Amino acid sequence: MSVDPSESISEAWTRWQGHVIHDLLPLDRCLGYSDHSGVFLTRSAAPDSSEVAVKLVATDRALAESQLPRWKRAGGLVHPHLLGLLQWGGCQLDGLPHLYVAMEYADQTLAQLLRDRALTDDEAWEMLRPTLDALAFLHGQHLVHGQLKPANILVVGDQLKLASDTIRRVGEDVIGTKVPTVYDPPEARNGSATTAGDIWALGVCLFEALTRRPPSGWSERSEAVAAPASFPPSIRDIVGRCLNPSPQNRPSITELVAWAGGSPAESVPEAIAEPAVIAPLQPTPPEPPPLRITPAAPPPEAARPAPPVARSQNPRGLLYAVVAVALVVALTWMGVRAIRSHRAGAAPAVSEGSLAPDPSAGAAAAEAAEPVSTALPPKPASEAAPSSALHEVIPEVSESARRTIIGHIKVWVRVIVAQDGSVLAATADRGGPSKYFQRLAIEAARKWKFPPVDTHSQRVMQIHFDFSRDATTGQAATVQ
Numbered sequence: 001m002s003v004d005p006s007e008s009i010s011e012a013w014t015r016w017q018g019h020v021i022h023d024l025l026p027l028d029r030c031l032g033y034s035d036h037s038g039v040f041l042t043r044s045a046a047p048d049s050s051e052v053a054v055k056l057v058a059t060d061r062a063l064a065e066s067q068l069p070r071w072k073r074a075g076g077l078v079h080p081h082l083l084g085l086l087q088w089g090g091c092q093l094d095g096l097p098h099l100y101v102a103m104e105y106a107d108q109t110l111a112q113l114l115r116d117r118a119l120t121d122d123e124a125w126e127m128l129r130p131t132l133d134a135l136a137f138l139h140g141q142h143l144v145h146g147q148l149k150p151a152n153i154l155v156v157g158d159q160l161k162l163a164s165d166t167i168r169r170v171g172e173d174v175i176g177t178k179v180p181t182v183y184d185p186p187e188a189r190n191g192s193a194t195t196a197g198d199i200w201a202l203g204v205c206l207f208e209a210l211t212r213r214p215p216s217g218w219s220e221r222s223e224a225v226a227a228p229a230s231f232p233p234s235i236r237d238i239v240g241r242c243l244n245p246s247p248q249n250r251p252s253i254t255e256l257v258a259w260a261g262g263s264p265a266e267s268v269p270e271a272i273a274e275p276a277v278i279a280p281l282q283p284t285p286p287e288p289p290p291l292r293i294t295p296a297a298p299p300p301e302a303a304r305p306a307p308p309v310a311r312s313q314n315p316r317g318l319l320y321a322v323v324a325v326a327l328v329v330a331l332t333w334m335g336v337r338a339i340r341s342h343r344a345g346a347a348p349a350v351s352e353g354s355l356a357p358d359p360s361a362g363a364a365a366a367e368a369a370e371p372v373s374t375a376l377p378p379k380p381a382s383e384a385a386p387s388s389a390l391h392e393v394i395p396e397v398s399e400s401a402r403r404t405i406i407g408h409i410k411v412w413v414r415v416i417v418a419q420d421g422s423v424l425a426a427t428a429d430r431g432g433p434s435k436y437f438q439r440l441a442i443e444a445a446r447k448w449k450f451p452p453v454d455t456h457s458q459r460v461m462q463i464h465f466d467f468s469r470d471a472t473t474g475q476a477a478t479v480q
Contacts, residue, residue, distance in 0.1 A: 012033075014030045016038070016056065017029065021100055022089075027056075028042055031053065036057060038056050051105055055101050056093075056099070058097075059097050059098055059099045072088065073143075074165065077137075080159060080161075081159065082134055082164045083164045085101055085102070087102040107154075111150035117212070118211060123209075124209050124210055126160070131148075131153065132202075132253065135202070139198070139252075143167055143169060145162060145198050146167060148162070148202055148205060170194060171193065172192065182204055183201045185200035185247060186245045196248075199256070203243040207225070226240060238259060388476070389448050390451055391447070391448060393444040397467060403469065408468050409468075412463070412465075413428060413441050414460065414462050415448065415461045415463060416460060417458060419458070423445065428441070437465075445463045461476050462476065463476045464477070
């Protein structure tokens with residue numbers, strides 16, 4: 001991309017805000033940019049008008065001829081841990097040629113999380129398993145990711161996904177004069193993409209996820225990188241093997257999946273589609289595997305198993321236990337039914353590999369670019385009526401956990417209320433972004449008190465907790 005000497009890279013991309021691609025995709029706020037591409041917020045043409053991201057790339061004929069077929073190929077891939085590409089093509093902005101690709105917009109990237117803290121050992125495992133699953137899917141089809149890095153590891157709802165706009169065939173040359181980074185293996189100077197290169201990048205991502213910094217001295221190393229002694233032994237060993245300078249000495253994706261103790265998803269869950277025309281801008285609702293890189297690490301006691309419940313020898317105690325179990329089962333059934341009846345919305349995030357925030361937008365714009373909500377209510381507003389409580393208990397959040405919150409974390413708890421207004425049982429209405437905040441919400445909900453009623457029937461209530469850095473609020477509604 002040619003930039004006038006008097007024009008900064010930021011100005012070169014933010015000037016496109018307000019432009020419209022093909023009278024279809026309005027370029028709203030510029031979310032980030034690099035020297036060769038920029039990412040903008042836009043809305044899909046689908047009836048729900050969900051937010052998506054559009055990546056613009058300054059182009060020439062050679063780049064267009066190589067990149068568009070790659071996006072078409074990647075857009076036909078269907079996998080729960082690959083970000084969906086929705087529409088792609090070429091356009092002109094003020095007479096300058098560009099390529100564009102519209103994609104799902106995620107809540108958060110691993111790079112954003114690492115600005116505040118490193119992952120815990122458990123979170124590193126949570127990140128690793130779906131990443132291995134996606135790489136196994138790609139390598140099984142003779143494809144590579146090509147640019148695995150924290151900025152391209154994203155979270156959409158409760159799913160971890162890898163950016164898809166960098167996917168290419170094994171051995172395919174990389175066009176351009178890209179300067180190697182720590183995520184590129186030593187052999188990357190020959191310009192071709194290999195599966196061993198993805199394994200190297202995975203090792204760097206694991207190293208950085210646990211230390212908040214990439215391995216140092218990577219460009220001068222002729223020997224494998226040594227992971228810190230503080231790493232869990234199994235992860236330390238595998239990081240060292242992934243970062244072996246000899247590609248033939250790195251483990252294959254099959255070995256890594258076996259080492260991780262699981263098997264990848266079917267290598268070809270769906271055939272690669274080769275659409276004759278550009279795909280319409282209608283994002284497919286994601287499947288919901290229970291994965292989330294949480295914005296706050298739970299305290300140690302949160303991971304401890306609940307103490308075993310002693311078996312009652314009293315017949316009346318046994319009767320009470322049976323009734324309690326029946327209540328919990330009924331509550332869970334109603335929660336699952338509510339979740340299935342509600343379509344999760346698509347919240348946005350950037351899938352650009354080396355994007356910098358837009359400094360010209362100021363603090364307010366940067367704050368707006370962060371996800372405001374990481375979940376949607378499990379029931380439409382029409383199905384819940386506001387209700388007042390006699391006694392409300394707001395969860396107490398530690399200062400260290402509150403400082404890690406970005407935007408808002410929302411948790412919905414469904415409770416069964418007795419005739420006297422006390423809560424008989426409480427459960428999460430849907431899987432939240434953080435088990436720690438979900439546990440606090442459920443514990444607080446059990447202590448709420450509602451107005452008593454004359455009838456003997458039980459009521460089903462929904463309590464919505466909103467956690468932010470400044471405060472925590474709670475509001476109850478009657479489920480009709």
